[in-house]
Amino acid sequence: MTTTATCAVVRETGGPFRLEQVELSGPRPDEVLVEVVASGLCHTDLLVRDSRPDSLPAVLGHEGAGIVRETGSAVREVGAGDKVVLSFPSCGRCRRCRTGWSAYCDSIAQLKFGCCRADGSVATTDLDHRPVGDHFFGQSSFGTFCVANARSVVRVPDDTDLRIAGPLACGVQTGVGAVLDVLRVTPGSSVAVYGTGSVGLCAVMAARLCGATTIVAVNRRASRLELAAELGATHLVSPEAVDPVEAIREATGGRGVDFALETTGVPTVLTQAVRSLDSLGTCAFVGTAPPGATGGIVMLEAMTRGLTVRGVLQGDSTPSQMIPRMLTLHQRGLLPFDRLITHYSFDEINRAASDCVSGDVVKPVLLMSGGPA
Template sequence: MEIKVAVTKEKGALSIEKAQLSGPKATEVLVKIIASGVCHTDAAGIHGFIPWVKYPMVFGHEGVGIVEEVGSAVDSLKVGDRVGLTFPSCGVCSYCLNGAPYACTQVNDLFFSGAYKDGTYRISQKGTNLGSFFGQGAFANYVVADARYAVKIEGVTDEKIKYLCSLGCGAQTGAGAVLNRCKPTPASTLVVFGAGGVGMAAVMAAKIAGCIKIIAVDIVPERLELAKEFGATDTINAKEVSDVVAKIKEITDGGAHYSIEVSGVPDLSLQAIQCLRRLGTAVVSSVTGPAEISLAIEPMIMNPGITFTGLVEGGSNPQVFIPQLVEYYKAGQFPIDRLVEFYQFEDIGKAFEDSHTGKAIKPILIFD
């Protein structure tokens, strides 16, 4: 069928064009896209910062929409279901089989190469294959995706579902870092470096988890104010406070139990470690491409028993975790709708610009 895509044919380019989409294979579904989130990982791919990305590519990996056709082997979804598309995984490696698809051995290929797990493509233009980012390519009015990462969303109207795109990546990443990885014990303290779309979700999740101190660190005063509305008990403007680590230690009476680094600034990984108390855990989720910090294993890590971990997609098993986040959303405890700015698909360039300048926290493209 003929579809409309925003395609990147060379580094930095993005143009809306017509293309052909092949029908779903046995385990796949055809989804009419209602809305599609813009994530910084799309921008990183478009601008050549993700080494595994190949062009031409249709980016977009936070699509929500309506199932219009199901493959012969799909038994989890039917025509008319509303779904949120999330990150792909192979389903057969030991990590996937152990319920950790975020650690799938095929992650780089399935996320970034543009090919599906059988090595074939679904979108083409005059005989040339276009890649589908994250096995979806959701900057398009229709996509084909494996049912494995199409998560049924129930009890939310189409008007509201438009706000939930980031469950597929950004919101899941922030909330999952807290709820799946840190699993805060009662009365613990948690720091979030970077109060963007991912960080705000982490703040909301820390409140859900009952953290007693939730500290948001950012350089934009408006974002820090908003973080307070979502549950931050304290905020630090890193432009105004000369020693952020000392300030966190002061607020937390010696160091935080947990820190989440989602600012996209690699150097802050070091602060995420330094601000912890003994046996603390630092989760780094925002590094793209090679990034290095220098740290002393002793005394910084070994003696204090620090856990320093990278994490993709919030350590989420999306078919389980996304419906849980939808329930928190419905209960008013996960208000990610307040982060959203809508743009028509045709205005995708403006959406990226506003994401880059920080004018919009979570731009979402609407398809009519």
């Protein structure tokens, strides 16, 4: 069986997203055909567009939300008509997957960025019958339909608004998971969040949810700091005006924070985040740095003050558990991530990408034409 879809195809490094008609084959036994209602767009999509020529041409998109239209013969978790959010892939067989750490699957890099199935095949062909890369993050949701790996698919309640649900798949669960499940922020504690994009702002919301009483947001953009204050930040720091480390120490009576989260992927910012910790403090970093980049940590200081520094993928989340959990928090008014979203029609994808790069919007979400909500 084949399905005709309209997808945003990137054909050359740094090139535009072009809406093209394509044919999707499948789904295979372990796959699901999803009619995509909406898809978030984030810097990871643009990173692949701009710096991974071996993955192109390809359909990107990794924060999809839609409705299942067909399932493979081995799929049991979802059925036709179910509303779903599409998250990150995993193999389900390696040591990490079998022990509940699917974000660190042994095959995660290839499954996310290979733009093909595990066996190297693709489901997508263009009108000239040429293969087009897909299965980006197990899904490739920049299209009206996608063929997704079943392990990337999470069923959500029937009353879920799919127009806002996609970012739960990556950006929201990264920020929220890092605070709730990695740092495990405690009531009355202090937190510094370096970078207030969608991940950082979700971390601010989560820190408030945890009962942190000092929440410091660090960002160069005044509008982002204003939004951070509305979402729970108690102190706002612009690195263009002050030294963030000194400002954080001032906000904490000279001690530093109990927890820090670095979201920018800039090595010097990681250094600042670590140096802003109190003794026995913990810093988690989730920002994607260039390959080979190193973040300088003052080793003697880190040792003698008992500091912990660790990298985090996807908030350490298991999507089938974390996404419903975040939806419940949102429904109770405790996680207003929808305030970060700006909607675009699918044919405005290149404007959405430009606004993402410029920082004019926090979280662009594409609405596929004609899709139910």
